[in-house]
Amino acid sequence: MADQDRFARALLAVARGLGRIARERARAGDVTPQQAETLQLIAERGALSTSTLATLLGIDPSTASRNLSGLERAGLIARQKGSDDGRQTDVRLTPRGRRAAQSVGNGATSAFASLLDRVPRGERARVIDALELLVKVLDQTG
């Protein structure tokens, strides 16, 4: 099979598997998958504008706005009119939001740890390196 086909099949299967795990975790946890995603992104990048967030997540700005409304209602983020540019909205985590992001991160780490355990010890470094390279490539495309 050509490399392109193997690559595409593998990526589709990975997406499927990761989606499945995300749904399992969502059923168990207290925040929705998209909320978790958004929280973690803000935690990583610090303050963001709505449109920047939308771009990073690959969603429509209107969708990002609505998602943020939910997080704001839950008291996990705070929105404030941008200080330099009044059109923008600065999004920041509240203390509760920071704790939630932390908890989400820990949950993800432990959920994925059992996966890593199944990777033969000698292969782990290679798998992680490959994934990080893939992330870099994915970010370039976005």
Add this chain to the structure above:
Amino acid sequence: MADQDRFARALLAVARGLGRIARERARAGDVTPQQAETLQLIAERGALSTSTLATLLGIDPSTASRNLSGLERAGLIARQKGSDDGRQTDVRLTPRGRRAAQSVGNGATSAFASLLDRVPRGERARVIDALELLVKVLDQTG
């Protein structure tokens, strides 16, 4: 950073990037992401029951049933009462469904090909091997 953390972060980022690409493709194409997913799974595995499909996708059987209803309405799959077990439903692709699955597969391959192009030539085999290993691990968990 510990391997577990690197692994978790990378997987989350990969999931995010793949989700973004899936949404871009959905906006362009004629079938929804979940329909594409379902079609491809049936194309890979042949005839399936509703609950098997649900398990493979990691979704609730009721959700799988509803998704199949949409595909049936679109004339892409056919449902038939199971011959051995009357409780089950055998799901098969129609000729149109087979063509649609093919087209979805080609679309995915070409969408991902540009990603693979950005991976340095010498790394490609390693990345693909790592992904295939990851798929195996993900399937074990499910």
Add this chain to the structure above:
DNA sequence: GGAGGCCCCTGTACTCTACAAGTCTTGCTC
């Protein structure tokens, strides 16, 4: 100071999802 453009939010409609409850089928027990 006006015009056009950008950022954000809201209205609307659709997909995907899960949980609960109901129907039909099977298989087991008596």
Add this chain to the structure above:
DNA sequence: GAGCAAGACTTGTAGAGTACAGGGGCCTCC
């Protein structure tokens, strides 16, 4: 064979996430 528990599927209901269209506020450049 009758009854009954368990399984597979579907439908009722509710909620999250998504995109496109449109409107209001703010910035920039002329």
